[in-house]
Amino acid sequence: MSYPDYPDALIARILRSVKTIAMVGASANAVRPSYFAMKYLLDKGFKIIPVNPGQIGKEILGQKVYARVADLPPPVDMVDIFRNSEAAGPITDEVIANKDRLGVKILWMQLGVINEEAAKRAEAAGLTVIMNRCPKIEYGRLSGEIGWYGVNRRIIDNRKPYAFSQGGSLKRG
Amino acid sequence: MAEYGFDTLAVHAGAQPDPATGARITPIYQTSAYVFEDADQAAALFNLQVFGNIYSRIMNPTVAVLEERIAALEGGTAGLAAASGHAAQHVVFHTLMEPGAEFISARQLYGGSVNQFTHAFRKYDWHVRWADSTDAGSFARAVTGKTRAIFCESIANPGGVISDLEGIARVAEQAGVPFIVDNTLATPYLIRPFEWGAHIVVHSATKFLGGHGNSLAGAIVEAGTFDWAKSGKYKTLTEENPSYHGLRFHETFGDFAFCVAARALSLRDLGPCLSPQNAFLVLTGVETLPLRMRRHCDNALAIAQWLSSDRRVEWVNYAGLETHPLHAAQKKYCPKGAGSVFTFGLKGGFDAGVKLVNGVRIFSHLANIGDTRSLIIHPASTTHRQLSDEDRIKAGAGPEVVRLSVGIEDPKDLIADLDHAMQSDN
Numbered sequence: 001m002s003y004p005d006y007p008d009a010l011i012a013r014i015l016r017s018v019k020t021i022a023m024v025g026a027s028a029n030a031v032r033p034s035y036f037a038m039k040y041l042l043d044k045g046f047k048i049i050p051v052n053p054g055q056i057g058k059e060i061l062g063q064k065v066y067a068r069v070a071d072l073p074p075p076v077d078m079v080d081i082f083r084n085s086e087a088a089g090p091i092t093d094e095v096i097a098n099k100d101r102l103g104v105k106i107l108w109m110q111l112g113v114i115n116e117e118a119a120k121r122a123e124a125a126g127l128t129v130i131m132n133r134c135p136k137i138e139y140g141r142l143s144g145e146i147g148w149y150g151v152n153r154r155i156i157d158n159r160k161p162y163a164f165s166q167g168g169s170l171k172r173g
Numbered sequence: 174m175a176e177y178g179f180d181t182l183a184v185h186a187g188a189q190p191d192p193a194t195g196a197r198i199t200p201i202y203q204t205s206a207y208v209f210e211d212a213d214q215a216a217a218l219f220n221l222q223v224f225g226n227i228y229s230r231i232m233n234p235t236v237a238v239l240e241e242r243i244a245a246l247e248g249g250t251a252g253l254a255a256a257s258g259h260a261a262q263h264v265v266f267h268t269l270m271e272p273g274a275e276f277i278s279a280r281q282l283y284g285g286s287v288n289q290f291t292h293a294f295r296k297y298d299w300h301v302r303w304a305d306s307t308d309a310g311s312f313a314r315a316v317t318g319k320t321r322a323i324f325c326e327s328i329a330n331p332g333g334v335i336s337d338l339e340g341i342a343r344v345a346e347q348a349g350v351p352f353i354v355d356n357t358l359a360t361p362y363l364i365r366p367f368e369w370g371a372h373i374v375v376h377s378a379t380k381f382l383g384g385h386g387n388s389l390a391g392a393i394v395e396a397g398t399f400d401w402a403k404s405g406k407y408k409t410l411t412e413e414n415p416s417y418h419g420l421r422f423h424e425t426f427g428d429f430a431f432c433v434a435a436r437a438l439s440l441r442d443l444g445p446c447l448s449p450q451n452a453f454l455v456l457t458g459v460e461t462l463p464l465r466m467r468r469h470c471d472n473a474l475a476i477a478q479w480l481s482s483d484r485r486v487e488w489v490n491y492a493g494l495e496t497h498p499l500h501a502a503q504k505k506y507c508p509k510g511a512g513s514v515f516t517f518g519l520k521g522g523f524d525a526g527v528k529l530v531n532g533v534r535i536f537s538h539l540a541n542i543g544d545t546r547s548l549i550i551h552p553a554s555t556t557h558r559q560l561s562d563e564d565r566i567k568a569g570a571g572p573e574v575v576r577l578s579v580g581i582e583d584p585k586d587l588i589a590d591l592d593h594a595m596q597s598d599n
Contacts, residue, residue, distance in 0.1 A: 002428075030220070031413070031420045039222045043214075111427050134427070145224045147187060148232055149436070150240030150252045151429050156177060160190040165210075168192065 002132055003114075008155065011138050012170055014106050014130065018077035019047060021135070022069065024091055025082030026050035028060050034082040035060070037136040044139060044167070049076065069094040078106035080135060085115045092118035096125045110134055143168030179246065179362065180463045187241030188456070201453045202234045221417060221425075221437060231441050235449035239456050243382065243392045246361040246459070247374050250397030251429035253436050254390060254452060258357060258377025259289055260445035261391030265353060265375055267439040268409050268431065269322050272298035277315045279306030279325035280567055281334045284557040286355070287564070307499065309340025316348045321406060323350055327366055328358040328507070330542065331552055331576040332569030333515035335492050335502040342370025351399045357381070358514050358542070362466040363507040372399040373431065380543025383455035384465050390447050390455045393435060397428030410434050465545065465581055470510025472587065473579040479588050480517050485525075485595050487573065491515040513579040514542050516569060523572040526551040532594030535586060536577070547580035547587050
């Protein structure tokens, strides 16, 4: 099991409640993992705002790119950091500085990204922090859809899920 | 996340009421292909950007439940099914190897795997080096710059040898190569190789997992613990893939990248997919795996004890016997039982072996293991006959050797059947 250990109920509550996600480090390259995640989450009905100073003035998957968190328009429910663990520190501080203006409640660091100090600062500022997880994989796992790839979801549920196009077990609650 | 017990996982893991109909039992999705929602979704599916079904050579919802079920029982991150155990091994090595590369395998091995490794793989310019599964040092001595993997069976067929998984895993760790364990004879009920440091498990699910001798099936499970990028040797996983526009599997699919690459490349291109019908039958079998394995092991021990006290029997090679040299290894690796496949030697040699397999009326004379029915075979005249005399003996299949796969019938009837067939005037 991946570190840190988060209850499924917490991840599910986040993925059911957030509507707008700012993805810091979203790539315009169609074979990069961040592009995959953005494409998937857009398909699932999230509004995704890409943040990437190298792509300013352009669009990724039809979404206008912003250079930095400070430039984002509200509302942003969640910031997903698709950068390395070290870079997650200053980005976290930027999120904390803009959280009230944007309405950010969740700070999410991607699979492989762990920054304990940044997480402490974010939690002290009232944010809920998830580290070392991918929202695409978690959505696929909790909805049930990733089971189509033979992935071990570690979930047993005796209820009939909604269709996967409607969120499967995740939206069932 | 709840940590469910093994018996609960055997019944439930991977399955859920059908989203379309509410069917409680996993439906047999008997379809070749799946309609796309629109052109954009089709493209996203083919690019692996979203999860979904394309074509049953690559994925099928019934097969996927079996994949997840076996992955859960092994404690892995993901599973991938194939048409047979041999197909699963082919897919694993196809994902790991390049022409000219080597792997090290225990020589205590199913005869069919000896053939696959020695002859079929040579046509790809993949080369096997042999080692002894009870001597981790023999693996260390076989490591070269070309080694790409280490392979053994957890409990080896046909001799029931208990492999030194912990020691071999340490060699793999030092060599920086994945440790692949064929867990067919033990099943995850008796041994979970990932707990000893294995990185990939393969199964012939035809055997104890399915358990009823009615379906061919194979499975691959990954632990999610191997760093594919570290050595630069696993190009299929780490280099830009031309058939997916430059995708790198290891960075995109994290701790289940091996199974996705094996599915999206080797299974897709080689074609040995499992049929949904067979997946359904194996799934049904897996539900009773813990119950059956307990009975298989109890029966095997009773028969091994009886044989070891019989004057017509020269030796009994069952690690569950306290006198067996590998009994300590059995207590360490599989304390719940030594499995139900083992060999014994008849004092009467080759002829006595042939007479025994001809004389039994409950044991079935056939080339399979892991059935509810008890099975018997004389390897020297069947499964291992293609090997040289020397290789047969090395593989534990000399002329006097009889192999049993003990089923779940009444043990007194099984003993009476063997006793009667061994009568000299019979």
